[in-house]
Amino acid sequence: MPPFDLDTAARFGTGPARLVSLALMMTTRDGADRLTFDPSRRSGAGSSTVECRIGGDWYSLVPPPDTVLPKLTRLLRELAGGPDGRFTARLGGHEFAVRVEIVPVPHPPSSVLECSTLELPVLPELSGRANELLDSHFDENGSVYFDDSEFA
Numbered sequence: 001m002p003p004f005d006l007d008t009a010a011r012f013g014t015g016p017a018r019l020v021s022l023a024l025m026m027t028t029r030d031g032a033d034r035l036t037f038d039p040s041r042r043s044g045a046g047s048s049t050v051e052c053r054i055g056g057d058w059y060s061l062v063p064p065p066d067t068v069l070p071k072l073t074r075l076l077r078e079l080a081g082g083p084d085g086r087f088t089a090r091l092g093g094h095e096f097a098v099r100v101e102i103v104p105v106p107h108p109p110s111s112v113l114e115c116s117t118l119e120l121p122v123l124p125e126l127s128g129r130a131n132e133l134l135d136s137h138f139d140e141n142g143s144v145y146f147d148d149s150e151f152a
Helices: 006-012 015-030 066-080 124-137
Strands: 032-038 049-054 057-061 084-091 094-107 111-119
Touching (some): 006 084, 006 124, 015 049, 015 057, 015 084, 015 124, 032 066, 066 084, 084 124
Antiparallel strands (some): 032 111, 049 057
């Protein structure tokens, strides 16, 4: 499989590809070594969390709607070739490996959801390039908007 080009996916990809690519750019910019999409951290509506680990400390990102996480998991499984694998990402002409682990999480009342964890290399040499690319995708308030149809 060819490398997952973060800038191309952020510019031209569907909702899941755009969201994963932007999250990977942010974690690269910030020096994170782990990114987790977890549907089960809190109870109630809107229960999913997205967190990244930087220097041993966990930071929360704004999570997508719960209905989006299965679509992200499907994309990550496809990129990694299964629930426990790797894929190559490309950022600014530099390629790096991303390890993916997808595990089932029991979720009441009777469903099972999946938590996706990505292990990332810390690449300080790509921080500036990631920041430049992110700036081109954010609006003046530092936000990125998605249309619901991108996740249909």
